[in-house]
Amino acid sequence: MEPYLLWLAGKEQEGHADIIPIEDPATGEIFAKCHAASPEDVETAISAAHAAYKSGIWSRASRHHRADVLEKCAALLSNALPEFISLESKQTGRVIREMNAQVPSLTRWFKYYASLLRVEERSVLPTMGKLHNFVDRVPLGVVVQITPFNHPLLIAVKKLAPALAAGNSVVIKPSELTPLTTLLLGKILGQAGIPDGVLSVLPGYGAITGKALVEHPLVRKVDVTGGTDAGKAIGKIVGGNLAKYTAELGGKAPLIVFKDANIDAAVNGIAFGSFIASGQTCVASTRIIVQNNIMSEVLGKLKTKIGGITRRMGAPSNPESMMGPLISEKQLRHVEKLVKDALSGCNAFSRAGGKRMTGRSPLDGFNFDKGYFYEPTLLVSGQGNNSIVNTAIWREEAFGPVIVVAGFDTEEQAIALANDTEFGLGAGIWTANLSQSFRVSEQIAAGITWVNTHHRNDPSSPWGGATSASGVGSENGIEAYHAYTTTKSVIINYADPEESLAMDDWFGDGAQKVRYG
Numbered sequence: 230m231e232p233y234l235l236w237l238a239g240k241e242q243e244g245h246a247d248i249i250p251i252e253d254p255a256t257g258e259i260f261a262k263c264h265a266a267s268p269e270d271v272e273t274a275i276s277a278a279h280a281a282y283k284s285g286i287w288s289r290a291s292r293h294h295r296a297d298v299l300e301k302c303a304a305l306l307s308n309a310l311p312e313f314i315s316l317e318s319k320q321t322g323r324v325i326r327e328m329n330a331q332v333p334s335l336t337r338w339f340k341y342y343a344s345l346l347r348v349e350e351r352s353v354l355p356t357m358g359k360l361h362n363f364v365d366r367v368p369l370g371v372v373v374q375i376t377p378f379n380h381p382l383l384i385a386v387k388k389l390a391p392a393l394a395a396g397n398s399v400v401i402k403p404s405e406l407t408p409l410t411t412l413l414l415g416k417i418l419g420q421a422g423i424p425d426g427v428l429s430v431l432p433g434y435g436a437i438t439g440k441a442l443v444e445h446p447l448v449r450k451v452d453v454t455g456g457t458d459a460g461k462a463i464g465k466i467v468g469g470n471l472a473k474y475t476a477e478l479g480g481k482a483p484l485i486v487f488k489d490a491n492i493d494a495a496v497n498g499i500a501f502g503s504f505i506a507s508g509q510t511c512v513a514s515t516r517i518i519v520q521n522n523i524m525s526e527v528l529g530k531l532k533t534k535i536g537g538i539t540r541r542m543g544a545p546s547n548p549e550s551m552m553g554p555l556i557s558e559k560q561l562r563h564v565e566k567l568v569k570d571a572l573s574g575c576n577a578f579s580r581a582g583g584k585r586m587t588g589r590s591p592l593d594g595f596n597f598d599k600g601y602f603y604e605p606t607l608l609v610s611g612q613g614n615n616s617i618v619n620t621a622i623w624r625e626e627a628f629g630p631v632i633v634v635a636g637f638d639t640e641e642q643a644i645a646l647a648n649d650t651e652f653g654l655g656a657g658i659w660t661a662n663l664s665q666s667f668r669v670s671e672q673i674a675a676g677i678t679w680v681n682t683h684h685r686n687d688p689s690s691p692w693g694g695a696t697s698a699s700g701v702g703s704e705n706g707i708e709a710y711h712a713y714t715t716t717k718s719v720i721i722n723y724a725d726p727e728e729s730l731a732m733d734d735w736f737g738d739g740a741q742k743v744r745y746g
Contacts, residue, residue: 230261230262232248232261232262232263232264233261233262233263233264233408233409233412233432234263234264234412235264235266235270235412235429235430235431235432236412236415236416236419236428236429236430236431237266237270237273237274237277237429237430237431238273238274238277238278238425238426238429239277239419239423239424239425239426239427239428239429240425241416242270243264244264244265244266244267244270244431244432244433245266245267245269245270246264246265246266246267246270246433246434246437246438247265248262248263248264248265249262249263249264249265249405249408249432249433249434250262251263251320251406251407251408251409252406252557253319253320253322253600254321254322254553254554254555254556254557254600254601255322255544255545255553255554255595255600255601255602256599256600257558257599257600257601258599260319261320261409263408263409263412263432264432265405265432265433265434265437265438266402266431266432266433266438267433267437267438268437268438268441270431270438271400271431271438271441271442271445272441272445274400274429274431275371275400275442275445275447275448276447277425277426277429278371278398278399278400278426278427278429278447279370279371279398279447280426281398281424281425281426281427282368282370282371282397282398282427286424286426286427287393287396287398287423287424287427288367288368288370288396288397288398289396290396292346292347292349293346293347295343295346295393295394295396296343296344296346296347296394297343297422298393298421298422298423299339299340299342299343299346299390299393299394299421300339300340300343301421301422302339302417302418302421302423303336303339303340303343304336304421305417305420305421306335306336306339306414306417307333307336309413309417310332310333312413313332313382313410313413313414314328314329314332315328316409316410316413317332317381317382317410318545318546318553319545320381320406320407320408320409320410321378321379321381321407321506321553321556322507322545322553322554322555322556322600322601323506323507323545323553324545324547324550324551324552324553325545325546325547325548325550326548326549326550326551327505327506327553329548331380331383332382335382335383335386337687337688338386338387338390338688339386339390340688341390341688341689342390342391342393342394342688342710343394345394345707345710346394349366351363351364351365351366352364354718356720358724358744359722359723359724359728360720360721360722360723361720361721361723362718362719362720362721363718363719364716364717364718364719365716365717365719366395366711366714366715366716366717367396367714367715367716367717368395368396368397368713368714369395369397369449369450369473369713369714369715370397370398370447370449371397371398371399371400371445371447371448371449372392372397372398372399372400372448372449372450372451372452372713373399373400373401373402373442373443373445373448373450373451373452374388374389374392374399374400374401374402374451374452374453375401375402375435375439375442375443375451375452375453375454375455375463376388376401376402376403376404376411376454377404377454377455378404378406378407378509378556379506379509379510379511379556379628380506380510381403381404381407381408381410381411382410382411382414384454385401385403385410385411385414386414387688387692387704387705387709388401388452388454388704389401389414389418389428390688391709391710391712391713392452392713393418393423393427393428394710394713395710395713395714397450397713398426398427398428399427399428399429400428400429400431400442400448401415401428401429401430401431402430402431402432402433402438402439402442403430403432405432405433405434405435406556406557407556408430408432411430411432412430412432414430415428415429415430435459439463440466443463443466443467444466444470446470448467448470448472449472449473450472450473450474450475450712450713451463451467451472451473451474451475452474452475452476453475453476453477454476454477454478454511455476455478456478456479456626457478457479457652457698457699460476460478460700460701463476464476464701473712474701474702475700475701475702475703475704475709475712476700476701476702477511477654477692477693477694477699477700477703477704478511478654478694478698478699478700479511479626479652479654479698479699480511480512480513480626480652480654480655480694480699481515481516481623481624481625481626481650481652482502482512482513482514482515482516482652482654482655482656482657482675483514483516483517483518483646483647483648483650483656483657483673483675484498484499484502484514484516484517484518484656484657484658484659484683485518485519485637485643485646485647485656485657485658485659485660485669486499486517486518486519486520486523486527486659487520487640487643487658487659487660487662487665488520488522488523489660489661489662490523490659490660490661490681491659491661491681492523492526492527492530493530494659494681495527495659496527496530496531496534497534498514498657498659498681498682498683499514499517499531499534499632499683500531500534500535500538501683501684502514502657502683502684503515503517503605503630503632504535504538504551504552504605504630505684507552507553507554507555507603507629507630508605508627508628508629508630508631509555509556509560509628509629510684511626511654511655511699512654512655512677512683512684513628514632514655514657514683515626515627515631515632515633516623516632516633516635516646516647516650517531517632517633517634517635518634518635518636518637518643518646518647519634519635519636519637520636520637520638520643521636521637521638524634524636527634528580528607528609528634531580531581531607531634532580532581532607535581535582535605535606535607536581537551538551538552538605539581539582539604539605540591540592541592542586542590542592542602543590543592543593543594543595544590544593544595547592547593547595549592549593550592550593550595552605552630553602554600554601554602554603555601555602555603555628555629556601557601558601560601560628560629561585561601561603561629563627563628563629564603564627564628564629564630564631565584565585565603567621567622567625567627567629567631568583568606568608568622568631570620570621570622571608571617571620571621571622571633572608574620575610575611575616575617575619575620577608577609577610577611577616577617577620577633578608578609578611579606579607579608579609580607580608580609581604581605581606581607582603582604582605582606582607582630582631583604583606583608584603584604585602585603585604586602586603586604603629603630603631604630605630606630606631606632607632607634608622608631608632608633608634609633609634610623610633610634610635610636616635617633617635618633618635618646618649623635623649624650624651626652640665640668640669643669644669644672644673647673647674648672648673648674651696651698652694652696652698652699653674653675653676653694653695653696653698653699654675654676654677654693654694654695654699654700655675655676655677655678655679655684656673656675656677656678656679657678657679657680657682657683658670658673658678658679658680658681659680659681660680660681666680666681674695674696675694675695676691676692676693676694676695676699676703677691677692677693686705687705688705688706689705689706689707690705690706691703691704691705691706691708691709692704692705732744
């Protein structure tokens, strides 16, 4: 088993830290290994990135050239889809049907930012006098990106496309749990024409590789997706270097179902929002808030839907399998503890799931025993002071296939329950009342609010939190591109020399009128 190499300054190279074992979450087996980057490797990557930036080979290349390269990135990624899909499923444990849907869509980000480069307009400001003042956007320099395990390729592409479009040099550190597709992507981007030095992919552990990256004084921006605690710690380091910072952090998305919603559609939306990626998404709809007069019908249909998912879970490589395992034993234990504490410590009960999966799959005979499979789980809150809304599973990010259902009577109660969190990333509303959809969405403290759908996203649509616990800044859209640039104001005096001499000789003899500013 030859370890995967670093993608270091445009070449495959060995790392100088420990070899990382890569586990298949469905079987518990080590199926690959990869090199980890040491602080010395980080220094090599950042030095090469800075040299490439200063040379202008990419940072000062024409925007049409950068657009051409990004479009070629999209084309080469499309050609390599089978390899990416298979590897992404293997390292994350996510079922192949999810990867077949998600991975081909990633070309949109490269195409979007290529298009943005071709059509971007820059301002000419209404400056007083015979001055022409235009504003340009220039790259920041060396930027660092840190990506998580749950959407390794998606989140890497979401960050790389705007950063490269803007002309930056990028060093990206994927999660040590799922680094393989990002390493493969580095090679693809090199083939597309990203110059040597402009992009490095450095797998490694946060305490070693990540720390060396984010504290380096040449880094002008850090962009991280991860947990809130890690995001706060990284933010302190980045702030000390006066570098820019974007962070997409935790979530605990509410999903409100009002009495006039189409219940079948809402149940489908809850299932997708809650159980895609085994619940391991930052916008997973884990707090379901249902109007009490439709509660019984919603719970009955949810239980049926969950039963159908559970019966059709099997090998992640099986196109008919509905949901895969959690990423690791550590994550499995975390979910188990949250569910156990909720059921034993409050007035709540389980309507479906609630335990680790073992034995053989009824779908295809796959053995669950060695993987980290957890049943899709439905917990229902009782009433009173001891309800589940006062427990950890209502407030903490479980990152697993567990939803909690609580009831409400009035719109005001629903909004209060939805906003009963320190997070403010995603939220969902299901209603057939158009006025209500506008009224409630305005009052939900979330950076992304879906109405009668969930988890929809486009490269043009901003993606970020409304509260500090969910992050700083946003991904996607022109905002992300701008966040990877700084403005440069150029002011040109076009008055003839005689007029300039008459108006600009501040220290000349006499009392002639001169300008200021």
